[in-house]
Each structure stands twice: as C-alpha cells, then as structure tokens.
Amino acid sequence: MKILVAVKRVIDYNVKVRVKADRSDVDLANVKMALNPFCEIAVEQAVRLKEQGIATEILVVSIGNKSCEEQLRTALALGADRALRIDTEAAPDALSVARLLAKVAEAEQPDLILLGKQAIDSDNNQTGQMLAALLDRPQATFASEVKIDGKTLQVTREVDGGLQTLNVTLPAVVTTDLRLNEPRYASLPNIMKAKKKPLEVKTAEALGVTVASNITLVSVEPPAQRSAGIKVGSVAELVEKLRNEAKVIA
Amino acid sequence: MAILLIAEHDNALLKSATLSTVTAATQIGGDIDLLVVGNGCAAAADAAAKVPGVRKVLLADNAVYDHEIAENVAALIKEIAADYSHILAPATTNGKNFMPRVAALLDVGQISEIMSVESADTFKRPIYAGNAIATVQSLDAVKVITVRGTSFDPAAIEGGSASVESLSQVTDTGLSRLVSEELAQSDRPELTTAKIIVSGGRGMGDKAHFEMLETLADKLGAAVGATRAAVDAGFVANDYQIGQTGKVVAPELYIGVGLSGAIQHLAGMKDSKVIVAINKDEDAPIFQVADYGLVADLFEAVPELEKSL
Numbered sequence: 001m002k003i004l005v006a007v008k009r010v011i012d013y014n015v016k017v018r019v020k021a022d023r024s025d026v027d028l029a030n031v032k033m034a035l036n037p038f039c040e041i042a043v044e045q046a047v048r049l050k051e052q053g054i055a056t057e058i059l060v061v062s063i064g065n066k067s068c069e070e071q072l073r074t075a076l077a078l079g080a081d082r083a084l085r086i087d088t089e090a091a092p093d094a095l096s097v098a099r100l101l102a103k104v105a106e107a108e109q110p111d112l113i114l115l116g117k118q119a120i121d122s123d124n125n126q127t128g129q130m131l132a133a134l135l136d137r138p139q140a141t142f143a144s145e146v147k148i149d150g151k152t153l154q155v156t157r158e159v160d161g162g163l164q165t166l167n168v169t170l171p172a173v174v175t176t177d178l179r180l181n182e183p184r185y186a187s188l189p190n191i192m193k194a195k196k197k198p199l200e201v202k203t204a205e206a207l208g209v210t211v212a213s214n215i216t217l218v219s220v221e222p223p224a225q226r227s228a229g230i231k232v233g234s235v236a237e238l239v240e241k242l243r244n245e246a247k248v249i250a
Numbered sequence: 251m252a253i254l255l256i257a258e259h260d261n262a263l264l265k266s267a268t269l270s271t272v273t274a275a276t277q278i279g280g281d282i283d284l285l286v287v288g289n290g291c292a293a294a295a296d297a298a299a300k301v302p303g304v305r306k307v308l309l310a311d312n313a314v315y316d317h318e319i320a321e322n323v324a325a326l327i328k329e330i331a332a333d334y335s336h337i338l339a340p341a342t343t344n345g346k347n348f349m350p351r352v353a354a355l356l357d358v359g360q361i362s363e364i365m366s367v368e369s370a371d372t373f374k375r376p377i378y379a380g381n382a383i384a385t386v387q388s389l390d391a392v393k394v395i396t397v398r399g400t401s402f403d404p405a406a407i408e409g410g411s412a413s414v415e416s417l418s419q420v421t422d423t424g425l426s427r428l429v430s431e432e433l434a435q436s437d438r439p440e441l442t443t444a445k446i447i448v449s450g451g452r453g454m455g456d457k458a459h460f461e462m463l464e465t466l467a468d469k470l471g472a473a474v475g476a477t478r479a480a481v482d483a484g485f486v487a488n489d490y491q492i493g494q495t496g497k498v499v500a501p502e503l504y505i506g507v508g509l510s511g512a513i514q515h516l517a518g519m520k521d522s523k524v525i526v527a528i529n530k531d532e533d534a535p536i537f538q539v540a541d542y543g544l545v546a547d548l549f550e551a552v553p554e555l556e557k558s559l
Contacts (some may be wrong), residue, residue: 007514017378017511024361025265026382034467038523089488120494123377124362129320129350138425140321141347154429159343160442162433162489164317178478178495186472203371207289215359218372218385229541232533235554238526238544246505246524248446249559 001059001111001148001170003046006131007039007075008099009068010121012154018220028222035071041077041176044183045146047079055234057081057110061104063088063097069199076194077186083199087208093213094122096204098130110171112153117142117175124236128175138168142177159205198234251280251370252305256327256339256348259294262283264301266443267340269404271397272301274337276378276405277367278394281305284412285330287314289325295414302409311415314422317431324351325421331356331392336370341396349396358390363498379494379517400500400521418549434487439462443472445505447458448493450517452479453508453529453548462549463507466556475499475519477509493518508548511536514530528552 011017012032020027035043049055056244060080062068065087072083087102114207118125132139140155141148144163147154148170156165158177163225186194204211253275258265268284273281282303286295287310295309303400308330310495314322327348332339341363353360364373372387373395379437441447448467454460459462460480467474475497476490492499492519504522509515513533519525520539527540528551537543544551 011378013514017381019382039299069474093358093359095354098354117495121378123379123494124350124360125346125362126350126353126362129347130354130360132321132463133324133351133354137345138423138424139351141320142343157343158488159431160489162431162487164431165429166319166426167429179482197465213359214389215361216387216389219386220377220382220384222443223376223520225385226525226539226541229525229537229543231537231543231545235544235551235558238542239555239558241542242503242524246503249269 001055001110002059003049003055004105004108004110004113005042005046005060005075005080006113006115006127007060007062007071008036008119009033009041009062009064009071010119012035012121013037019220023033023221025217032170033067034118036116037040037135038176040183041178041180042114042116043075043078043080044181045176048181049148050079054157059084059108059110061086061101063092063100065089072199073194074186076197077191078184082197085199085201087201087203088211090211092211093215094124094126094211095130096209096211097127098134099209100204100207101131102134103209112170115245117177120246130171132173135173138172140166141167141175142178143174144179146174177244232245251335252333253278253280253282253336253338254331254334255282255284256345257284257286257294258340258342258344259288259291259296261288261291262293264294264297264402264407264409265340265342267342267399269301269407270399271338271340273369273402273406274302274364274397276303278336280335283308283312285327287315287326288318289492291311295409299412299414300408300410302406304410304412306412307414308417310326310417312420314420317428318348319427319428320348320351320427321420321423322421323348324355325423326419327352328355328415329421330420334392336393336395338395338397341398342501344380345396349394353394356392356394358392358394359388359389360394360396361386362396363398364395365398366391379513380520381513398498399497422501436491438467439471439473441473441475441492441497442499445500446470446474447476447501448505448507449475449509450480450485450507451477451509452483454480454485466552469556469559477515506536507552509536510534511539
C-alpha cells in the first residue's frame with residue numbers, strides 16, 4: 001500500500017519562544033527549526049509499516065516555503081521514498097493545509113494518510129480531522145497503536161480516561177500520539193542518500209487551492225507572569241504556609 | 251445569534267468541561283442550545299435541561315452515536331448547524347476529535363482551546379505550548395470553537411428548565427466501528443476538575459514509589475497527575491499525563507514532586523493557583539514557577555508531608 005505522511009517545519013520543541021516587541025507574532029528569526037515531534041512519529045510509523053512489508057511506498061508532503069525542504073530531507077533520510085513540497089509564502093491555516101493535502105491525496109490515492117496529532121507551534125489539533133472530512137474518509141486520532149489487517153485498520157486511541165480501540169476501513173486518516181512509537185535517528189549514510197531521493201515542488205495554485213483564511217491573528221502577547229515564589233526550609237514550614245498564607249489546605 | 255453547544259457527558263451527567271463551555275457560550279451571548287449525543291444518554295439530556303441559561307436541549311440518542319464516533323457525530327452536527335452562528339464543544343479528546351471534522355464539513359476554520367472571549371468573533375488562545383497567547387478573530391459565518399475547560403468557571407447545574415427535543419436524524423456513515431474501550435479505574439477526583447493535584451515525575455524512580463503520592467493525594471482529597479517521563483517509564487497510565495500533549499489542569503493547589511518542569515509540562519499546569527515544588531535539584535526550572543519550593547529528597551519530604559496533614 002501507499003502511505004502519505006504530512007510533515008511540518010516548526011520551532012524546535014526545546015526553544016523557549018519570545019513574543020515580538022510589537023506583539024504581531026512570536027519571533028522566529030534565527031530560531032532553531034525542526035520537524036514537528038508528532039510528524040516524526042508519523043514518519044516512523046510509515047517506515048515501520050514498510051519494514052513489515054505492508055507499505056510499498058511512502059510519500060512525504062510539507063507545505064511552506066523552500067526552507068521546509070530541510071524537514072522533507074529529514075523525512076527522506078528516515079526512510080520516506082519521495083517528497084513533495086507545496087509552495088506557499090504565508091503560513092496557511094489548518095483548513096487550507098487540509099484542502100491542499102486532500103488534492104494530493106486525490107491525485108496519489110494513498111491507502112493510509114498519517115499526520116501528527118498537533119503541531120507544537122499553533123497547537124491546533126485540526127488538520128488530520130479536517131482532511132478526513134474533506135476526503136469523506138474515516139479518522140483515527142491520537143493513535144497509540146496501529147494494526148493493519150487487509151483492508152481494515154485497527155487503531156488504539158488515547159482518550160480522556162484511558163484507551164479506545166476502533167476498526168476503520170481503509171483508506172483512512174490516522175493522527176499520531178506520542179506513545180505510538182519512538183522515532184529513530186537518521187544515520188549519516190541515510191542523510192547522504194536522502195539528498196538523491198526525488199523532491200518535487202508544486203504550487204498551491206497548480207493544485208487549484210487558494211490559500212486563504214477567515215481566521216486572522218490580531219495580536220500575540222506573552223502569558224501572564226507568575227509572581228516570584230519563595231523557597232521554604234522544611235516540610236513543617238511548607239504546611240504552615242499552605243494552611244495560613246495560601247489557605248489552600250485545611 | 252444562537253449557539254449550539256455539544257455536551258460532553260457520561261450518559262447520566264454532564265462533564266464539568268461542558269459546564270465551563272456553557273459559561274463561555276454565555277460570554278459570547280445569544281440563545282444556547284445543548285446537543286446531547288450518544289447511546290442511552292436521555293438522563294444526561296435531563297441534566298442538561300436543568301443548566302440555567304440553556305434554551306433547549308437536543309437529544310440524539312441512537313446506537314450509531316455510541317461513544318460519539320467522530321464520523322457520525324460530525325455528520326449529525328453538520329445537519330443541524332444551519333440555525334447557529336457558533337458551535338462550541340469542550341476541548342476534551344472527544345471535542346478535539348469531532349469538531350475539526352465539523353468545521354471542514356461546514357467549510358470553515360476552527361478556533362481551538364479558547365481561554366477567553368473578547369467578543370462574539372474574537373478570542374484568546376494559547377499557542378507554542380502556552381508560551382504565547384494569541385488573539386484571533388474569525389470572519390467565518392459559523393464559528394467552530396473548542397473551549398479550554400479550566401479557563402472558564404463551570405455553570406450551575408440547577409435552576410434551568412429547558413425543554414428536551416429528540417432529534418429524528420440518524421447519520422450513520424459506517425466508516426468506523428468501536429472495538430473496545432479500556433478505561434483506567436480511579437476513585438479519586440477527576441484530574442481536570444480536581445481542586446488539588448499531586449503530580450510526580452521521573453524522580454519518583456519507579457511504579458511502587460508512586461503509591462507514596464497516591465497516599466498523599468488520598469489524604470488531601472486530591473487527584474494524581476504525572477509528567478510524560480513518568481508515563482513513558484510506565485509508572486502510571488497515560489491518562490495521568492499533564493502537559494501540552496496531555497491534560498491541562500488549573501487546580502487551586504498543584505504539588506509537583508520529582509519533576510523538573512519542562513515547558514511541555516508547564517503548558518499543562520502553570521495556571522494553577524498555588525504551585526508547590528519538591529525537588530532535590532535547586533536549579534530545576536519548576537522552581538521558577540513555584541509559589542513554594544522545597545529543595546529536599548522527595549523520599550523523605552513526601553512521607554513527612556503526609557504525616558503532618
């Protein structure tokens with residue numbers, strides 16, 4: 001089967017972001033960028049399915065300007081077969097991304113589409129579900145286990161309160177949760193080989209999608225600062241403070 | 251202007267996140283209709299009818315909505331969406347699952363996890379793991395929104411007398427089927443609504459030591475939470491996880507034990523009223539947000555704390 005994996009270039013998860021002085025957005029100039037951690041898990045899952053002989057081809061797609069080819073090369077180094085970048089200048093919103101991916105899916109006819117459950121920049125958690133809706137395909141979000149048996153996909157999902165297992169018919173859209181797998185590192189030889197793998201570029205216009213959003217960013221501000229706390233010397237002092245100063249315990 | 255609110259329930263009662271979402275809906279303004287969808291959920295609809303401020307309750311009680319399968323629930327909401335300017339659901343795993351599907355079916359964007367209502371079309375929401383707060387405006391005809399429960403006080407559960415109207419539509423897409431569900435058993439308060447939370451990290455060392463936190467939690471009437479490291483190490487089940495990728499909590503008292511305070515964890519708890527940190531590493535980032543920090547070995551401090559309560 002063919003697997004389509006969508007990946008996003010985001011700020012590295014260890015970087016503490018700063019809001020721009022004019023509050024127009026966060027400052028991404030000269031900040032380390034990386035593959036979104038959930039996308040890494042999606043790529044890993046696709047590669048594992050290929051190693052199990054279930055997947056035959058892995059196409060990895062990213063949407064954005066030329067800089068996100070770096071993340072596509074990373075995915076190729078991890079084991080994807082070919083890459084597609086959809087060129088857009090402005091960062092598209094989740095619905096536009098879903099529309100673009102839907103066009104790619106219609107052309108490529110993958111049996112399985114893998115995405116991360118959310119991008120750690122926008123924290124939206126929308127694209128996979130939107131894509132499934134646009135394609136009229138089943139969705140399995142927050143996946144922590146994926147089993148494929150012929151045309152049926154059995155997915156265990158992380159839900160509030162525990163785990164839920166669904167059976168969905170392929171083709172389907174699956175979004176990955178943290179515990180689905182532990183992504184591998186790209187080895188140096190694979191990084192070199194990835195440079196020779198095909199990477200195609202298409203424009204959003206060529207796919208017939210106008211990237212526009214009715215949701216606009218008005219401003220961005222830093223979160224409210226917590227007032228500085230104190231260090232206590234002993235458990236007795238801590239209990240006393242909690243009882244009499246903070247009054248949070250009886 | 252009318253608001254459709256999709257209730258999260260356990261078939262008998264509304265979840266607290268639903269009541270917080272009612273408060274958010276009240277701040278937006280307009281008539282509020284609650285949709286109770288599920289299998290065998292008539293009692294939850296009766297509970298919903300008692301919430302003050304609710305105009306009417308729509309009940310979709312059918313086997314095809316069992317466990318609120320996203321495909322079927324989203325198709326149902328799309329069918330009844332025409333009368334509404336806003337569609338709201340709590341930002342629980344359920345709401346996060348079906349709402350973007352609803353938005354795409356309606357060809358509109360979604361605003362995820364709002365933490366405040368600025369006006370009927372402008373909202374604040376956290377981005378970058380809560381390290382920045384974005385103000386966003388939606389010009390879509392229908393605003394599809396999920397609501398962060400901990401950011402809004404829950405609405406009252408008594409005092410209203412809305413009518414309950416059964417919906418006749420049955421939307422079965424046949425795309426997805428539930429196989430099984432495995433829920434963690436706990437007698438303690440629910441993590442997202444608990445007033446006190448005792449939470450442990452990798453520093454707890456192993457599964458057995460987590461029982462120490464459970465004893466402390468029971469004495470405080472608290473819920474037990476954990477960091478990703480503690481979950482990955484197998485100390486507790488994943489639904490204990492607090493953070494960007496787990497649950498977001500804002501209790502009155504949060505006691506973090508043996509956890510460093512990585513930004514992904516802080517994203518889930520830094521709106522707690524009082525934060526206590528117990529850690530033997532005095533440079534741990536958790537101390538930067540803690541109101542009361544105790545630099546000590548948790549294996550001595552936790553039992554001592556439990557005894558002195």
